[in-house]
Amino acid sequence: MNVIIETERLLLRTFTLEDAPLIYELNLDPEVIKYTLDPIKDVEHAQQVLEQAILPQYALYNHGRWAVHVKPGLEFIGWCGLKARPERNEIDLGYRLIKKAWGKGYATEAAHACIRYGFEKLNLRCITGRAMPQNLASLKVLGNCGMTYIGEGIVDGHPAKTYEILNPFIP
Ligand SMILES: CC(C)(COP(=O)(O)OP(=O)(O)OC[C@H]1O[C@@H](n2cnc3c(N)ncnc32)[C@H](O)[C@@H]1OP(=O)(O)O)[C@@H](O)C(=O)NCCC(=O)NCCS
Numbered sequence: 001m002n003v004i005i006e007t008e009r010l011l012l013r014t015f016t017l018e019d020a021p022l023i024y025e026l027n028l029d030p031e032v033i034k035y036t037l038d039p040i041k042d043v044e045h046a047q048q049v050l051e052q053a054i055l056p057q058y059a060l061y062n063h064g065r066w067a068v069h070v071k072p073g074l075e076f077i078g079w080c081g082l083k084a085r086p087e088r089n090e091i092d093l094g095y096r097l098i099k100k101a102w103g104k105g106y107a108t109e110a111a112h113a114c115i116r117y118g119f120e121k122l123n124l125r126c127i128t129g130r131a132m133p134q135n136l137a138s139l140k141v142l143g144n145c146g147m148t149y150i151g152e153g154i155v156d157g158h159p160a161k162t163y164e165i166l167n168p169f170i171p
Pocket of ligand 1: 035
């Protein structure tokens with residue numbers, strides 16, 4: 001397990017191709033993908049997402065979406081992480097957890113740790129977070145992490161509220 005970040009309750013590690021079934025099962029729950037609009041058809045599709053979208057980010061940017069496990073049993077609960085979006089000149093903070101892990105502060109804990117990692121280890125200048133206006137839990141997490149609300153608009157064809165946080169270590 002290639003652990004990138006450890007928090008009080010969580011471990012964040014890089015995904016591998018063998019994680020396709022975990023990604024598939026996470027996205028099977030309609031409530032989990034209610035505001036993300038990116039269903040995964042089957043395990044092969046999940047493997048393609050890993051191959052084409054998730055794994056290349058690690059090599060290109062030293063960051064990406066990381067698998068989240070709860071200590072000490074290491075149960076997989078979803079993912080959180082920093083995705084480069086060069087077409088928008090943005091580093092996007094994202095997270096997605098299985099339903100039974102919701103409401104325990106895990107997303108906030110993981111997201112906050114990703115922001116710190118991005119600023120302290122990777123010297124990123126700015127991290128962006130975005131959620132649909134109805135996705136109140138996600139918006140709450142962005143606020144919990146100290147991000148500032150920038151505004152609302154259509155992004156990637158859908159209404160979204162955008163938040164940002166600047167690296168306090170870069171003047
Ligand atoms: C968004 C998500 C990651 C949040 O995970 P979580 O671990 O439950 O988040 P946290 O417990 O850290 O914080 C959630 C906060 O939102 C609040 N919240 C949850 N549902 C809410 C709702 N319907 N209305 C208002 N607030 C809500 C919680 O009370 C909590 O607030 P608090 O920090 O003041 O206690 C989880 O709901 C999820 O995986 N959703 C599906 C995927 C998704 O939408 N991802 C984001 C795409 S932009």
